Amino acid sequence: MTNLQKYDNAFIETFSIEPEDLNSLLVYQSIQTWDSVGHLSLMAAIEEAFNIMFDTEDIIDFSSYEKGKLLLHKNGVVVE
């Protein structure tokens, strides 16, 4: 499984969305399931998928599907 597939699966499984929902419009609170509780679940899923630990700045900066890729890159994970 590629890093992109792992990344996408974290969103799909956490938010119960479809692959076609994964685009630049997917931002915090743009769907009902990406709220505060959903965000913490997403962060846990991504940390587990890539065996990393986000710092606090990353957790609160993780405001969109696209921004998350940049934050993963910062943590040594290339998602493309």
Next chain:
Amino acid sequence: MEIIDAFWEQRNLGISCSEVTADAGDTVEDLLDSLALLTSQYQVIKLPVARYDLMRVVEQHGFSFIEGSMNVVHNLKNFDRSGIQKRLNDSVCYEEMDEVDILRLYAELQKGVFITDRIYLDTFFSKEQAAQRYVYWLEDEVSRGAQLYKVNIKNKSIGFFVFKETNNGGCYPFLAGLYESAKIPGLGNVLLYKIIEEASQRGLKFISSYISTNNLPVVKVHISEGFTISNINYVYIKHTELRN
């Protein structure tokens, strides 16, 4: 059946208001007797769940359902956090507001922090009235001893909560929110956790609060932070012509 003259809404909203609360033992006849007494311009009725007989009566009398009001309770046990929640929580602090902070809070409220309550959603009222009502409410409660806290991350104020101890060993944090300019992912949980921390540090026994079913993210945050649902009331409203 309890009928309250919510006289404070005259100042808040410019109209007279009555609030009726029915309990599980009330009958249709009790409700009809109470409805016959109402003369105010804005009437609010809170019904227990699973009472279709009462729900039919209020609907037949022109009331509209507007929200479910959930009483949620936390027993202040087993609330330690680990992992992401702990990391996030450790980066956020809170402190009691000074006068400048309170003015900032009121300004934020007037911008519109809360957009799911029964006043905000009611087109009879303006958004400005809905926002100003919170300011009046806080002013009243602070004058009666409630305390206001600001919640900060990296020295930036992101939200607030109100703390009010009750005389039975608990507390009633009746209002908390994140400012519109600081809707940062994940901080809803942290805001609520700070209230739990404060209640625990004060040695209180429980937290009891009311949340609206109109605000699903807030309901979810309360459940995820260990609150349990104690009671639910269905809230109906009606606007009438001035009769007196």
